[in-house]
Amino acid sequence: MTQLPxxxxxxxxxxxxxxxxxxxxxxxxxxxxxxxxxFLAVSRTDPGAIQNPKAYLCKSVTRRCxxxxxxxxxxxxxxxxxxxxEPLQTSDKEDPLLHAARNEDISFAFLLLxxxxxxxxxxxxxxxxxxxYDYKEIADMLDKSEAACRKTYSRLKQKLxxxxxxLPQPDIAESESLVRSFLKAVSTGDVLQFVHxxxxxxxxxxxxxxxxxxxxxxxxxxxxIAAFLLGIASKGTVLTxxxxxxxxxxxxxxxxxxxxxxxMLFEFEGTRIRTMYFVNNPDKLSHLKxxxxxx
Numbered sequence: 001m002t003q004l005p006x007x008x009x010x011x012x013x014x015x016x017x018x019x020x021x022x023x024x025x026x027x028x029x030x031x032x033x034x035x036x037x038x039f040l041a042v043s044r045t046d047p048g049a050i051q052n053p054k055a056y057l058c059k060s061v062t063r064r065c066x067x068x069x070x071x072x073x074x075x076x077x078x079x080x081x082x083x084x085x086e087p088l089q090t091s092d093k094e095d096p097l098l099h100a101a102r103n104e105d106i107s108f109a110f111l112l113l114x115x116x117x118x119x120x121x122x123x124x125x126x127x128x129x130x131x132x133y134d135y136k137e138i139a140d141m142l143d144k145s146e147a148a149c150r151k152t153y154s155r156l157k158q159k160l161x162x163x164x165x166x167l168p169q170p171d172i173a174e175s176e177s178l179v180r181s182f183l184k185a186v187s188t189g190d191v192l193q194f195v196h197x198x199x200x201x202x203x204x205x206x207x208x209x210x211x212x213x214x215x216x217x218x219x220x221x222x223x224x225i226a227a228f229l230l231g232i233a234s235k236g237t238v239l240t241x242x243x244x245x246x247x248x249x250x251x252x253x254x255x256x257x258x259x260x261x262x263x264m265l266f267e268f269e270g271t272r273i274r275t276m277y278f279v280n281n282p283d284k285l286s287h288l289k290x291x292x293x294x295x
Contacts, residue, residue, distance in 0.1 A: 009053050010039055016054075017061045019106075023126045024065035024119075025072075026085030026111045028287045034064050059141040062123050069119035080210030082218060084277055085111045086284040087247040087263045105130035106248045108277050109166050109267055121156055128153050129162065167269055175251035176244060179266060182273065183242065183253070186229050194230070198222040199272045204229075209281035212260035225276070254288070261285060 014035060021031035038060050042050075050056045076083050088106055104110060110130075114122050123142060127133040128149075135146040135153075142149065170178065178197070185194035204225045208214025219225050241256035245263075253264040260280045267275035279285065 006039070006043055006047050009042075009047075009057065013054060013057050017057055020058065020126065020131070021061055021065050022088060023105060023111065023114070023130055024062070024122060025068060026114075027284075028086045028088055030068060032287075034061060034068065038064060055137070055140070062127070062141050066119040066123055069122065080208070081214055081216040082205045082207055083115075083209075084108065084205060084207035084279050084284075086287065087252070087265060087279055089288055090246045090249055104166050104169070104249070107166065107169070107250065107267070108248060108265055109275070110162070113160055113162060113166070116160065117156065121152060124149055124152050125156050125160075167267070167274070169250060170268055170271070172246065172249075172251060174271075175266070175268065178268065178271065178273070179244065179251045179253060182266070189230060191226055191230065195222045195226050197273055198225060199269050199274045202272075202274055202276070204276040204278065206278040207281050207284070208260070209283060211282060212280050214278070214280055263288070 017035050021034045127138045135149045138149045139146045202222050204219040206215040243254045245252050245254050247265045255262040262278050262280040265277040
């Protein structure tokens with residue numbers, strides 16, 4: 001195989017490696033750190049000894065992510081309030097980071113589904129479900145047998161039922177229209193219209209990480225969510241200081257709140273909002289490239 005210079009490997013495979021790492025870790029900043037450290041380590045070796053760069057890099061990034069998840073498990077057990085992934089800004093339709101897999105495989109619903117799995121299970125499920133690697137490739141990456149990987153994936157499919165948990169989402173234009181309706185209803189205080197935008201069993205998750213003010217438990221039901229958000233809207237921060245942004249392949253908002261900034265993501269069931277994710281832990285927003293400066 002013709003060898004590429006190391007800098008060309010970075011250009012050629014960064015998108016794929018980031019796609020694997022982000023789905024494994026649920027963190028943009030940690031995924032980028034993993035890739036940086038990997039290429040730093042490779043630069044200290046003899047690239048000519050690597051016969052298959054793609055396989056080597058994918059295996060290396062997967063193993064590093066498994067180690068990272070093992071060390072992060074204890075931190076997440078003492079995390080204050082709900083833990084949510086870092087939002088991935090996908091406003092640029094030509095963003096190469098989206099080309100390695102389907103958009104639903106970077107949705108918050110998918111990433112939170114993976115939280116039920118241990119690190120090795122997560123690797124097997126991500127590599128097979130999101131990237132369609134065959135079992136031999138997965139086995140080589142994880143130093144396991146093909147039969148064990150096949151059996152694990154089959155068991156996880158029965159356990160998670162992703163086809164049921166991940167509902168079809170509206171296209172981006174319809175999603176943006178629904179988000180605008182949400183903003184209008186909240187900003188005008190039209191409670192009936194707002195409740196109509198939510199499914200009866202809607203849920204709102206808020207992640208402040210104990211660093212900023214946030215709901216410490218999920219808010220369940222349309223009426224309770226309406227009361228919570230209309231209380232925020234009464235402070236006059238939602239509509240006048242919000243910017244539409246695409247997050248994780250869907251419509252979202254960046255909001256400048258009275259005490260913190262918030263990334264809002266939405267999951268829809270038909271034409272209604274089923275789940276709302278509010279990320280206002282500042283550590284999870286620092287990577288955003290175009291976070292607006294509000295006057």
